[in-house]
Amino acid sequence: MFNAVADVHRREILDALITGERTVGAIVDDLALPQPQVSKHLRVLSEVGLVRCRAEGRRRLYRLEPASLRPVQEWLAKYGRMVNDRLDRLDDYLKELQGQGGTP
């Protein structure tokens, strides 16, 4: 799951699916990646449940299954307040400023 999201191209594929269902070919065009690679990445994303496939004629429509991102979101949530709260680093900033002196 975390691993699936760790790959840039996989994230790009997910991003491309935000707007809705998309054909493999459409994704290929969007990302300018070779088609076999896109298929392989879609397979990985599919295996971890981040994406779902629906066949329509000879094309396959992939769509996001964003609920599968919840583990990531939940893990991140533990840090969420700290990430946003810039006051956490205020003392660090002060220390750094003191260490460097006012004018370089």
Place this chain on the structure above:
Amino acid sequence: MFNAVADVHRREILDALITGERTVGAIVDDLALPQPQVSKHLRVLSEVGLVRCRAEGRRRLYRLEPASLRPVQEWLAKYGRMVNDRLDRLDDYLKELQGQGGTP
């Protein structure tokens, strides 16, 4: 960055640092990992800025730098509403229920 977080042990190390600064030895004890591995993981985390090191005598105190998680958080935020919004999957649930019938 995403890669650093993709590793289970690295996530565990980060988790161990949530409560505050910690010695390498303390982390080793917490996670029951061999010390060289912990040091290596800390190096990786350090290189992407997720963690900061402070020397005190012969020990090194590592602490979180949670602001470095912001890229992850921002990327995830694009899906955030969908992840939480269970209504997104309502139609899926309905379809599944219809497909399975009421009583197995």
Place this chain on the structure above:
DNA sequence: TTGACATATGCCGATAACGGAATATAGTGA
């Protein structure tokens, strides 16, 4: 059925990641 299109799969080579064991470095106290 044949041929064109859409997608998936298999195979290969290069490279990176991870774990393990040994060892190096650095600080501490006698």
Place this chain on the structure above:
DNA sequence: TCACTATATTCCGTTATCGGCATATGTCAA
């Protein structure tokens, strides 16, 4: 200085990953 503790680094073997290419599978259209 010497021994000891704490941490980092190196080397190595194994395994996973990714990209590229070729090819298989399946589907439409005529």
